[in-house]
Amino acid sequence: MIGLEIHAQITALKSKLFCSCRGNYRDLRANSNICEICCGLPGSLPIINQRAIEFSTMTSIALGCKVPEKIMFYRKNYFYPDLPKNFQITQYNVYGISSIGIDGKYELDDAKQIRISRIQLEEDPGRIAYSEGGMNVRNSALIDYNRAGVALIEIVTEPDFTGPKEVRQFLNKLSLTLEHLGVCDTLLEGSVRCDVNVSMNGGNRVEIKNINSFKEVEKAINYEITRQSSVYNRNLKVEHETRHWDDKKKITFKARSKEEEHDYRYFPEPDIPIIVLGSDFVANLERQMPELPIQRFDRFISKYKLSEHTSNILINDKKLADFFESVLKLHFSPTEIANILVTDFKSLIEDDTESTDYLKNLKVKPEHIAELVKLIEDNKISRITAKDILVKIFESGKLPSEVVSSNNSYKIADEKTIMDAVQSVFDNEKSAVEDAKKNREAINFLLGKVMKFTNGRADPKIAMRIINSKLSDPEKQ
Numbered sequence: 001m002i003g004l005e006i007h008a009q010i011t012a013l014k015s016k017l018f019c020s021c022r023g024n025y026r027d028l029r030a031n032s033n034i035c036e037i038c039c040g041l042p043g044s045l046p047i048i049n050q051r052a053i054e055f056s057t058m059t060s061i062a063l064g065c066k067v068p069e070k071i072m073f074y075r076k077n078y079f080y081p082d083l084p085k086n087f088q089i090t091q092y093n094v095y096g097i098s099s100i101g102i103d104g105k106y107e108l109d110d111a112k113q114i115r116i117s118r119i120q121l122e123e124d125p126g127r128i129a130y131s132e133g134g135m136n137v138r139n140s141a142l143i144d145y146n147r148a149g150v151a152l153i154e155i156v157t158e159p160d161f162t163g164p165k166e167v168r169q170f171l172n173k174l175s176l177t178l179e180h181l182g183v184c185d186t187l188l189e190g191s192v193r194c195d196v197n198v199s200m201n202g203g204n205r206v207e208i209k210n211i212n213s214f215k216e217v218e219k220a221i222n223y224e225i226t227r228q229s230s231v232y233n234r235n236l237k238v239e240h241e242t243r244h245w246d247d248k249k250k251i252t253f254k255a256r257s258k259e260e261e262h263d264y265r266y267f268p269e270p271d272i273p274i275i276v277l278g279s280d281f282v283a284n285l286e287r288q289m290p291e292l293p294i295q296r297f298d299r300f301i302s303k304y305k306l307s308e309h310t311s312n313i314l315i316n317d318k319k320l321a322d323f324f325e326s327v328l329k330l331h332f333s334p335t336e337i338a339n340i341l342v343t344d345f346k347s348l349i350e351d352d353t354e355s356t357d358y359l360k361n362l363k364v365k366p367e368h369i370a371e372l373v374k375l376i377e378d379n380k381i382s383r384i385t386a387k388d389i390l391v392k393i394f395e396s397g398k399l400p401s402e403v404v405s406s407n408n409s410y411k412i413a414d415e416k417t418i419m420d421a422v423q424s425v426f427d428n429e430k431s432a433v434e435d436a437k438k439n440r441e442a443i444n445f446l447l448g449k450v451m452k453f454t455n456g457r458a459d460p461k462i463a464m465r466i467i468n469s470k471l472s473d474p475e476k477q
């Protein structure tokens, strides 16, 4: 049995959850993005970010959760160097008041449902930076509070997963949903983190903490299943414990026991009153909800007549799907454009998709693809040529028409030129010509030679017609 606790930053926010410090703390000088509120100085008062409530409500709706009419915040008390206030403002389900979302359901591709126990809005702690080699090398660590107070959405599932594959599928779908809601750019470093509970054969539950990317989750679970199996095989008992994931060594290791002794002394946050959302708030947001991946998938099939396969490739990469729709606005030819994007285009960007802004930094813009497709449709270039031109646009950022004329790659539809090309192929491939007379399938070999001879520029229909007429009339050979 596997359960997840996911933390996703609301990276869409300009400011932190309770103060006006910047929400994007990345690449800032350490401890330069802090104020009296996020550091919890005496006398400071938190002010809730309304957009954060809206984003977490939309996430709750998308994950099938109920959203209560009023919400409350709690203090979770613990002492740890990354927590400047010595408490974290979070949510807690007691006294009949729930967090921003409860009792949700989220469906996997095979229609299996994963229950969502709760979704809560809370603040991120700061970051501890250990020197290379970890704490053991030097007996000190550095702390950066720039992240402290950034808005986090915590999503807790019931232990409904039966294996790492289901977990991966769930996390992929969740990432897409968060991206489509505009809540979280999941590719940003540290924007999504995960804790995992794993128990086997009705035994004790082990919690794995500190998995800092969705990609590592599957590895951590696989490791833990192997570890727990080997404990059972030796007839020993799996301890109820917290373990950490070491993403360099790819192992889980037992947390120091002190870290497990929790008594958070939750109590209502006295500085933030109960917030009444009201039923209109939720109904309004429901009406304004952005299109979710599943709705987009259906639209791609019904409106653009794309195949399920092609739609899936596009939608599984939101930025690519957005790019596709920008090209459509310039030139409406869905099938042709989608084919170029999911094949040649995608293979050219494949190595780069790890970085968040890979499409923004590209020299190829929607205008380029629109023009390229027009050139194909106007029969000015062949599909083979289009592929080469795409590579050149990637390198230079020039418009397709410029590349085509400077490289002289327009399609050859001139009969005389193609006839000459066919003639020289016939002269050089005498035995293939003899074969082709008996075996019609060998004609394709000759056509391939003609295409090669013309650098893929000959109009294949015309070339084929000339080859056929030459073969059937010995006079012309």
Ligand SMILES: [Zn+2]
Residues within 6 Å of the ligand: 016, 019, 020, 021, 033, 034, 035, 036, 037, 038, 039, 149
């Ligand atoms: Zn602040």
